[in-house]
Amino acid sequence: MADIKALKDAVWLKKEAIKKEEQGLNEWTSQKAQMDEMIELGDTSEELNVFREEAVKYTAMHEATLARLRPELAELEAQLPQAPQPAAAKYDVAKHPKMGKPVEKQEPEMPVSFNTGDTIEAQWTDRAWYKAKIRSILGSASAPKYLVKFIEYDESITVDSTAVRPLPSKRKREPEPAAVANQVAPVTSTPHVISGPAFVNPNAQVAQKDISDEEAGKKKSRIANKGQLKKRQSNWQDWQAKKGGKKDSMFRTSSDAGSRVGFTGSGKGMTETHKRKRYDHKADVENDVEYNESAPQNRKRFQ
Numbered sequence: 001m002a003d004i005k006a007l008k009d010a011v012w013l014k015k016e017a018i019k020k021e022e023q024g025l026n027e028w029t030s031q032k033a034q035m036d037e038m039i040e041l042g043d044t045s046e047e048l049n050v051f052r053e054e055a056v057k058y059t060a061m062h063e064a065t066l067a068r069l070r071p072e073l074a075e076l077e078a079q080l081p082q083a084p085q086p087a088a089a090k091y092d093v094a095k096h097p098k099m100g101k102p103v104e105k106q107e108p109e110m111p112v113s114f115n116t117g118d119t120i121e122a123q124w125t126d127r128a129w130y131k132a133k134i135r136s137i138l139g140s141a142s143a144p145k146y147l148v149k150f151i152e153y154d155e156s157i158t159v160d161s162t163a164v165r166p167l168p169s170k171r172k173r174e175p176e177p178a179a180v181a182n183q184v185a186p187v188t189s190t191p192h193v194i195s196g197p198a199f200v201n202p203n204a205q206v207a208q209k210d211i212s213d214e215e216a217g218k219k220k221s222r223i224a225n226k227g228q229l230k231k232r233q234s235n236w237q238d239w240q241a242k243k244g245g246k247k248d249s250m251f252r253t254s255s256d257a258g259s260r261v262g263f264t265g266s267g268k269g270m271t272e273t274h275k276r277k278r279y280d281h282k283a284d285v286e287n288d289v290e291y292n293e294s295a296p297q298n299r300k301r302f303q
Contacts, residue, residue: 004080004081007076007079007080008080010076011073011076011077011080014069014072014073014076015073017069018066018069018070018073021062021065021066021069022062022066024058024062025059025062025063025066028055028058028059028062029059031051031055032052032055032056032059035048035051035052035055036052039052112165112166114134114137114146114164114166115134115137116134116135116136116137117133117134118133118134119131119132119133119151119167120132120133120134120148120164120165120166120167121164121165121166121167121168122146122148122150122157122159122163122164123159123163123164124150124155124157125157129165130150130151130152130153131150131151131152131167132148132149132150132151133148133149133151134146134147134148134164135147135148135149135156138158143160143161144161145158145159145160145161146158146159146160146161146164148164254266254267254268255267256268
């Protein structure tokens with residue numbers, strides 16, 4: 001196995017060397033071709049001649065190297081073990097008469113013949129098919145040519161048999177079968193069996209029909225009576241009266257200076273508080289004297 005691996009590595013190295021030499025040969029060959037074109041155009045400078053000689057030299061070197069490497073690569077590849085070829089099958093299953101597909105016999109298509117005045121489809125120069133009419137038949141019977149006139153475009157053209165075909169057949173709609181009248185089966189009378197159609201009173205049917213016609217003739221009134229109309233009117237008036245009232249807004253602001261929205265009692269000054277002082281008993285005595293003098297005698301105190 002080691003020998004085979006070393007042999008494969010040597011083959012790979014030879015291929016890489018040949019690839020590198022071929023790239024160099026292609027580059028020098030292209031440069032040499034460009035220099036030859038410049039010389040043909042009249043450029044006879046010494047530098048161009050020197051470069052051309054170098055290109056010829058290196059081209060020959062690469063060709064010599066390739067001539068040496070290619071036989072060596074062929075020898076190495078010949079030493080590699082050949083892959084075993086698959087063994088041929090002893091019996092081909094496809095050749096079995098039951099497994100083979102039956103060959104269908106294709107019947108030759110019969111050529112379609114047209115007559116003068118037939119309506120067909122002909123091919124115009126745009127390769128599209130249009131409805132046309134045959135005006136005359138030219139050529140031989142084996143290779144006829146048709147002079148056709150297009151119906152929709154009022155143009156005439158002579159075409160071969162390959163550019164003519166019959167109109168596509170449209171399937172006609174099958175006529176619907178006539179409705180078969182329901183045949184009433186004859187009633188067979190058997191002994192001990194009472195059978196017959198149900199009896200319907202014709203007078204009752206006529207009366208019922210008259211009643212239904214009268215009900216249909218009457219139109220239901222959708223107008224409410226006077227009491228309901230009056231009630232609706234009063235409800236509407238009450239609602240209109242309530243609508244005009246203006247409610248105090250929760251965001252109302254005081255008229256005092258410095259008032260602000262959302263602050264209860266904003267803009268007002270500080271609440272005045274009563275000062276603490278001693279109780280004045282003299283004032284009470286004076287009030288009692290004034291009361292005794294002004295009050296009637298029967299209501300005076302301390303009688």
